[in-house]
Amino acid sequence: MNAVGPGIFAxxxxxxxxxxxxxxxxxxxxxxxxxxxYLGVAWTLLNPLLSLLIYYVIFRHVFRVQIPNYFSxxxxxxxxxxxxxxxxxxxxxxxxxxxxxxxxxVFPLEVLPLSAVLYQFVHHLIALAVALVxxxxxxxxxxxxxxxxxxxxxxxxxxxxxxxxxxxxxxxxFFLDARDILEVGLPILFWMxxxxxxxxxxxxxxxxxxxxxxxxxxxxxxRSVLLDGRLPTPGEVTAVVAxxxxxxxxxxxxxxxxxxxxxxxx
Amino acid sequence: xxxxxxxxxxxxxxTLRHNRQILLKDRALGLFRPHLRERREQFWALRxxxxxVESGESFAIIGPNGAGKTTLLRLLSGIYQPTIGTIxxxxxxxxxxxxxxxxxxxxxxxxxxxxxxALFGLTTREIRSVExxxxxxxxxxxxxxxxTKNYSSGMQLRLGFAIAVHLQAEVFLIDEVLxxxxxxxxxxxxxxxxxxxxxGRTFLVATHDLGFVEERCDRAALLIQGRVxxxxxxxxxxxxxxDHLARADATPP
Numbered sequence: 001m002n003a004v005g006p007g008i009f010a011x012x013x014x015x016x017x018x019x020x021x022x023x024x025x026x027x028x029x030x031x032x033x034x035x036x037x038y039l040g041v042a043w044t045l046l047n048p049l050l051s052l053l054i055y056y057v058i059f060r061h062v063f064r065v066q067i068p069n070y071f072s073x074x075x076x077x078x079x080x081x082x083x084x085x086x087x088x089x090x091x092x093x094x095x096x097x098x099x100x101x102x103x104x105x106v107f108p109l110e111v112l113p114l115s116a117v118l119y120q121f122v123h124h125l126i127a128l129a130v131a132l133v134x135x136x137x138x139x140x141x142x143x144x145x146x147x148x149x150x151x152x153x154x155x156x157x158x159x160x161x162x163x164x165x166x167x168x169x170x171x172x173x174f175f176l177d178a179r180d181i182l183e184v185g186l187p188i189l190f191w192m193x194x195x196x197x198x199x200x201x202x203x204x205x206x207x208x209x210x211x212x213x214x215x216x217x218x219x220x221x222x223r224s225v226l227l228d229g230r231l232p233t234p235g236e237v238t239a240v241v242a243x244x245x246x247x248x249x250x251x252x253x254x255x256x257x258x259x260x261x262x263x264x265x266x
Numbered sequence: 267x268x269x270x271x272x273x274x275x276x277x278x279x280x281t282l283r284h285n286r287q288i289l290l291k292d293r294a295l296g297l298f299r300p301h302l303r304e305r306r307e308q309f310w311a312l313r314x315x316x317x318x319v320e321s322g323e324s325f326a327i328i329g330p331n332g333a334g335k336t337t338l339l340r341l342l343s344g345i346y347q348p349t350i351g352t353i354x355x356x357x358x359x360x361x362x363x364x365x366x367x368x369x370x371x372x373x374x375x376x377x378x379x380x381x382x383x384a385l386f387g388l389t390t391r392e393i394r395s396v397e398x399x400x401x402x403x404x405x406x407x408x409x410x411x412x413x414t415k416n417y418s419s420g421m422q423l424r425l426g427f428a429i430a431v432h433l434q435a436e437v438f439l440i441d442e443v444l445x446x447x448x449x450x451x452x453x454x455x456x457x458x459x460x461x462x463x464x465x466g467r468t469f470l471v472a473t474h475d476l477g478f479v480e481e482r483c484d485r486a487a488l489l490i491q492g493r494v495x496x497x498x499x500x501x502x503x504x505x506x507x508x509d510h511l512a513r514a515d516a517t518p519p
Contacts, residue, residue, distance in 0.1 A: 020393075021384040028381055032372045104363040105385045106343050177289040263345045264280065 008252045011259075014108040021107060025115035030122065044123055045130065048082045059196050067198060069140025069227065076226055077195035077219040079131045083124035084161050084215065085186050090116040091165030092172040092179045099266050109259050110252075113165040121158055128154065135226070142229030149225040149232065153240070157218045160244045166251030170258050173265050194219065214243040268356075269318035270437055270468045271325075271342060276351035278312040278337055278492075311337045312492045315351070319485075324469040326479040326500060328507050329489035335472035338489070339363060339441050342470065357468075360386060360435030365426030365443050371415035375406055375425055378414055382429050396432040403458075404428035405451070420447050431458050438462070440471045444478060456482070476504050 015022075034040035056074070059065045067073050094116040095102055095109065102109060135141040172178040192206065193215045202210045210216055217239040221232040232240070284305040296303045312334045319325040327335045340346045341353055343361035368385050369378045379400055383393045401410050404425045406417075414422055423446035430443070444459065445452035459482065463469065473479060479486055479500050486503035488496040488510070496506040 018384075018387060020389045021381075021387075023390075024381045024384045028370050028373060028377070031377070032370055100364070101368055101385070103340075103345065105367045106345060106359070106361045107385055107387065175288065175290040175293075177291055181290060260347045263340070 008256050011108060011110065011256050012252065015110045015114065018107055018111050022111055022115050022118065025111070026118050026122065029115070029119040033119075041123060041126060045127055048078070048127070049130075052078055055196060065197065065201075069138070071138040072135040072140030072227055073198075073223065074196050075131050075135055075138075076223050077193065079124070079127050080157060080215070080219055080222065081190065081193065081195055082127065083120055084157075085190070086123075087117045087120040087161045088164050088168050089179065089182060089186070090120060092168040092182055094165075095169050095173050095262060096176070096266055102266055103263050109262060110166065110255060113169040113255075114162060116169075117158070117162045117165050124158075140227055142227060144229040146225050146229050146231050150222060153218065153222050153225065153232075156240055156244050157222075160214065160218065160247050163244070163247035163251035166255040167247075170254050173258070173262050189213070189215070214247070217243060270321045270323075270356050271317070271319035271470055272354045273315050273317045273338075273342075274352045276312055276315045276338075276341065276348045276353060277310065278334075278341060278346065279349040280309045280311055282307045282309050310492055312341070312489075315489075315492075315494055317487055317494070317497070319468060319470055321468055322463075322466045323485060324463055324471065324483045326483040326486035326503075327470065327472040327489060328474070328476065328479060328486055328503065329495075332491075333489040334492040335489055336363070336441055337492075339439050339470070339472055342439050355437060357436030358434070359437045359439060360430065360433040361439045362430050362443055363439070363441045365430060365446065366422050367426075369414055369422065369426070372413055374412060375404075375410040375414055375417070376401075378425070379429055382426065383433070386433050386435075388433070392434075400425075400428045400432050403431065403454075420451075423447060424451060427455060431455075431462070435467070437468045438470070440469065440473075442473055444471065444473060444475065476507070480504050 030041075034044065052075070055078075056071060059074070060070055091113040094112045098112055101107075101112070132141070168178065168182065175181075192209050193213055194202065194210055199207075199210055199216060199220070217236060221236045221240055224230050224232050224236070284307065286304055315334075315338065317325075327338060329335055337346065339361070340363065341348055342355055343359065343363065345361075345363075366378070366382060368381045370381065373381070376397070379397060380390070380393055383396075401407050404421075404427075406421060406425055406428075409417065409421065414425070417425070427443065427446050445455040447455070456478075459469075463482075469483075471479075471483065483500040485498065486500045487494050488503050488507050490510065495510065496503050498506075
């Protein structure tokens with residue numbers, strides 16, 4: 001019963017062979033959940049946009065945060081956060097929600113968290129485009145060739161999110177309250193991530209946690225490309241790459257280890 | 267020639283969990299309250315099953331409910347792993363454990379063809395090449411762009427069956443989905459089954475339809491409480507099953 005399926009690389013190859021299925025599952029969600037309309041996608045953007053404005057008013061005008069180009073500063077972090085939190089929340093329940101497929105169809109189950117993340121990624125791309133326009137209007141964005149650096153960073157962050165999605169979808173099979181626990185944990189993580197503040201503003205007792213938070217590295221690197229017009233330092237690149245490698249390796253491993261038992265555990 | 271499907275001394279044990287602790291919260295509480303802790307019991311769904319199905323054969327698995335037929339098909343499909351023993355299946359498999367898997371009621375029949383066929387590993391190009399033929403077989407041409415929530419259950423099964431028969435597989439593992447729809451359509455399904463057999467495909471079929479087994483299967487195995495009680499030609503095995511049922515009726519527990 002603890003049989004470990006084929007090796008991790010063989011599994012990844014099988015997932016890639018099922019790219020057609022991934023495509024149709026993402027399209028299905030776009031058609032069903034977003035009603036296949038641009039307005040449907042707009043609705044999913046409206047909610048974060050509204051909270052963004054509320055947070056902005058509170059932090060800028062009530063707490064009077066003194067960060068230059070504050071709007072663009074937190075927009076970068078906020079866009080990444082909305083994608084990250086939505087993707088891992090959806091991934092936590094994706095296997096349980098597709099019980100019929102897990103028990104009766106034969107395909108690499110990694111496809112399910114992968115398509116849950118990619119569905120959110122489609123929205124993320126639109127959100128990023130809107131964010132770029134807003135940053136252009138609000139000021140603070142440096143238009144230099146360094147902007148190209150944003151592309152690999154966004155791809156890397158998506159892979160990191162996918163890795164956590166593999167972890168959480170596995171946990172979600174064994175504990176049905178994983179999603180409830182996540183919904184409590186995410187706000188804590190949100191405030192421990194320098195989205196509305198900068199790392200050096202964190203009080204001493206929080207500082208080590210904020211620095212150790214992987215999201216800090218990704219947001220920091222993206223800010224330096226978009227707002228400071230400089231490429232990430234070798235230190236920042238190393239941190240980002242290390243997080244992705246550790247998360248993806250362990251995520252693929254934990255999923256492969258438990259996938260053979262999903263069909264009976266669900 | 268070696269068999270296409272082979273099971274060697276396969277056992278499958280399930281752990282039945284009473285008071286299953288599916289919530290992390292309960293597991294934490296269980297540390298303090300022993301009566302809340304989960305109890306586990308072993309259930310042997312299959313014991314020492316050894317079978318070999320040759321290429322081009324149609325082989326039936328028969329037996330009462332709960333005998334392990336579906337478990338055996340899931341093992342052969344790779345959805346479950348055997349606890350003990352080994353399984354090998356050669357060639358491209360079409361595991362038909364249910365029809366119309368992944369159907370999304372808000373999407374049209376045509377869109378669902380693509381999702382369902384992709385679940386079997388087909389690429390867009392492969393699906394496109396059989397799409398017209400699937401629609402024709404299902405006889406749903408005029409409804410194909412209507413959401414499947416507006417289909418009757420018979421129509422949904424017809425579409426599912428039509429996709430299933432267009433999978434270019436060498437080995438079909440079928441759980442009770444041999445003939446669907448009204449009398450005319452189910453005859454069409456049986457004819458299609460005969461054509462595929464004539465084309466040299468291998469079938470492993472779990473069914474309660476003993477008439478189908480006698481008429482259309484070469485050999486059969488009788489499963490009773492997870493054990494192979496009889497293997498032989500379809501007629502012999504069906505007879506063994508009927509004898510078993512008669513004996514069970516004569517001696518009520």
